[in-house]
Amino acid sequence: MGDVLLMVAVFIFSFLVGYLLISKVPPRLHTPLMSMTNAISAVTILGALLLFAVETNAVQKGLGALAIVMATFNVIGGFAITNRMLKLFKTRE
Amino acid sequence: MDNCWYLLTDFAIILILIVGIWQFRTVKGARSGNLTAAFALLCALGVVLYRHPVLEPAAVILALVLGGLVGWVVAMRVGMIQIPAMVAFQNGAGSLAAFLVSFVQLTREAAPQETIAKVAGVVSLVIGMATFSGSMIASAKLANCMKQTPTVFPKHDWMLLGIVLVIVTLGIVAGGTAAPALPCSLMVLILASILLGVVFSIRIGGADMPVLISFLNATSGLAAAFCGIIIENRLLIACGATVAASGSILTHVMCKAMNRNLPKVFLGVHWKPGAVPVQAAEAQARKGEPEPSPTVTVEEPRKFEKSQQQAPLAQAIDAAKNANSVVIIPGYGMALAHAQFETVQLANRLEEMGKQVKFAIHPIAGRMPGHMHVLLAEAEVDPDMLFDMDQINPEFQQTDLALIVGACDVVNPAAIGAEDTPIAGMPILAAHDAKQVLVCNLDGQPGYSGVENPLYQEPKTILMFGDAKTSINRLLQGLH
Known part of the structure; x- marks a missing residue:
């Protein structure tokens, strides 16, 4: 039960901190922000990797591999595209 | 799985991620913020691999390289006008991964027995799949592969309601049965989830797309967070919750900018064909460019x-x-x-x-x-x-x-x-x-x-x- 409580606490804490910080992001950065959070949501790659740390059958391995491909596509693509976009923004600050 | 050090490293990684988002307040900071967040994910990857060594490194490396390479090449080539379609597509890919992980976890021999884990798994499965199919529709609309204007089926509201009811019922069945969950009801559940995403997204079009993408961004975060509960990984929960928060904020901002609320956008209160002058609707349908509408x-x-x-x-x-x-x-x-x-x-x-x-x-x-x-x-x-x-x-x-x-x-x-x-x-x-x-x-x-x-x-x-x-x-x- 302690684990569950901790997990719920982590969820609420992250949601609140995320909410506070992201409210401060100026509108002009909303597209890069969404692109970056999109990449972050591909943390499911960790879950996909964990599937390979336990005993699974061939079908499950295949699905796990597909999950890794999809998540890596999202995470690498997301950060790369955000970086490209942010380079376009001129700074004079 | 726990000891004190694990807890500390997890929180350190979450802290790095928060610093990354914190840097997004200025344009200058955003660049390093993006890299900081990427670094946080890299650390998370390293930590997970260290704690749970993979059994087939070759397959894992192959999958990593393949996905990463394709992601990189596509990200480097896409034009700025295509960014929304690209983000929707990537969002779909990530959600599919969340779905796959939950699916395998639920059907594994040693599937989790606790109710909370099972419920989280089913929720993650449904949200992940629905977000995937919804994102694919959104991406096709944005990339002009599909009519951009809303497509309304007869009795659209009832269809949505029916699908949701089916999902809730089957979700309870799947959550209640002993693991491994009944593959048959699970299959129907998956089909219903796909349908939910399609029926939900297809009705939204044109200027409402920003709301849809923001919303899908939030749900993909939710799917990741629930996926984190089933595999008991704090990092997944934290990252997913942050993304869900970000998506919620952007959804709210977009709705406010149009003086509309979510039900209006998602249930198409104002955009039923009758509400739009027929001529304009037809003209839009012909060319698929809503603003300014072709004529x-x-x-x-x-x-x-x-x-x-x-x-x-x-x-x-x-x-x-x-x-x-x-x-x-x-x-x-x-x-x-x-x-x-x-x-x-x-x-x-x-x-x-x-x-x-x-x-x-x-x-x-x-x-x-x-x-x-x-x-x-x-x-x-x-x-x-x-x-x-x-x-x-x-x-x-x-x-x-x-x-x-x-x-x-x-x-x-x-x-x-x-x-x-x-x-x-x-x-x-x-x-x-x-x-x-x-x-x-x-x-x-x-x-x-x-x-x-x-x-x-x-x-x-x-x-x-x-x-x-x-x-x-x-x-x-x-x-x-």
């Missing part, structure tokens, strides 16, 4: 269009020469005409001529939150020229010329005056307050909302209809 001019002889344009062009050049202050209002039509480079050139030219030039950016301009800023940034706009709606609106009364490029609904004064239109109460850019207005739109048809724009009838308005790129180029030549 009969396509079939009209070219000559007529050109001869008509001569006089407005001379007027426009005069207006631009005489104006001391100019506010440019770009809309998605500008992006569709690929006119952002010419528009920025024009702005620079006007500034060289000693005029005060500003860009007024409406929050929903473009196809995702902040899209217009990226498009203009690509055209190397001077960032000091960009102003948000609240900053610029009081200034329109002192503005000599409001130059509208491919925007319609966001400058439609009917939003203030008329009560019973779809855009009633939507905050608009007060172009009608400027001393003169120059419209460089494709045509005089209403925008996505289907509401006629009374601004076009005003005597102070100069209409330069036609391809925005051509119009702006002519204007530029006239000013040299």
Whole structure:
């Protein structure tokens, strides 16, 4: 039960901190922000990797591999595209 | 799985991630913020691999390289106007991964027995799959592979309700049965989830797309967070929750910018075919470019269009020469005409001529939150020229010329005056307050909302209809 409580606490804490910080992001950065959070949501790659740390059958391995491909596509693509976009923004600050 | 060090490293990684998001308050900081967040994910990857060594490293490395390579190549090649479609697609890919992980976890021999884990698994499965299919529809719409206008099925609301009921029932069945969960009911559950995403997204189109993408962004975060509960991984929960928060904020911002609430957008309260003038809806359907909406001019002889344009062009050049202050209002039509480079050139030219030039950016301009800023940034706009709606609106009364490029609904004064239109109460850019207005739109048809724009009838308005790129180029030549 302690684990569950901790997990719920982590969820609420992250949601609140995320909410506070992201409210401060100026509108002009909303597209890069969404692109970056999109990449972050591909943390499911960790879950996909964990599937390979336990005993699974061939079908499950295949699905796990597909999950890794999809998540890596999202995470690498997301950060790369955000970086490209942010380079376009001129700074004079 | 726990000990004190594990807990500490997890929190350290979450802290790095938070620092990354924290840096997003300024443009300069955002660049390092993005890299910081990427670093946090890299650390998380390392930590997970260290704690749980994989059994088949070769397969894992192959999958990592394959996904990473494709992701990288695509990200490097995609154009800035395609960013919304790309983000929707990536979002779908990530959600599919969340779905796959939960699916395997639920059907494994040693599937988790605790109710909470099972419920989380089913929720993650449903949200992940629905977000995947919804994102694919959104991406196809944005990439113009599919009709961009809303598609409404007969009894659409009941269909949605039915699907949701099926999912809830089957979800309870799947959550209640002993693991491994009944594959048959699970299969139906998955099919229902796919259907949910499709039926949900297909009804949303055009100017409502930013809301849909933001919402899907939030749900993909939720799917990741629930996926984290089933595999008992704090990092997944934390990252997922942060993304869910971000998506929720952006959804809220977009809704506020249109003075609409979520049910209105998602249940299509105002956009049922009856609410949109038939002519406009048909015209939109024909070309699939909602703003500015395509029209009969396509079939009209070219000559007529050109001869008509001569006089407005001379007027426009005069207006631009005489104006001391100019506010440019770009809309998605500008992006569709690929006119952002010419528009920025024009702005620079006007500034060289000693005029005060500003860009007024409406929050929903473009196809995702902040899209217009990226498009203009690509055209190397001077960032000091960009102003948000609240900053610029009081200034329109002192503005000599409001130059509208491919925007319609966001400058439609009917939003203030008329009560019973779809855009009633939507905050608009007060172009009608400027001393003169120059419209460089494709045509005089209403925008996505289907509401006629009374601004076009005003005597102070100069209409330069036609391809925005051509119009702006002519204007530029006239000013040299």
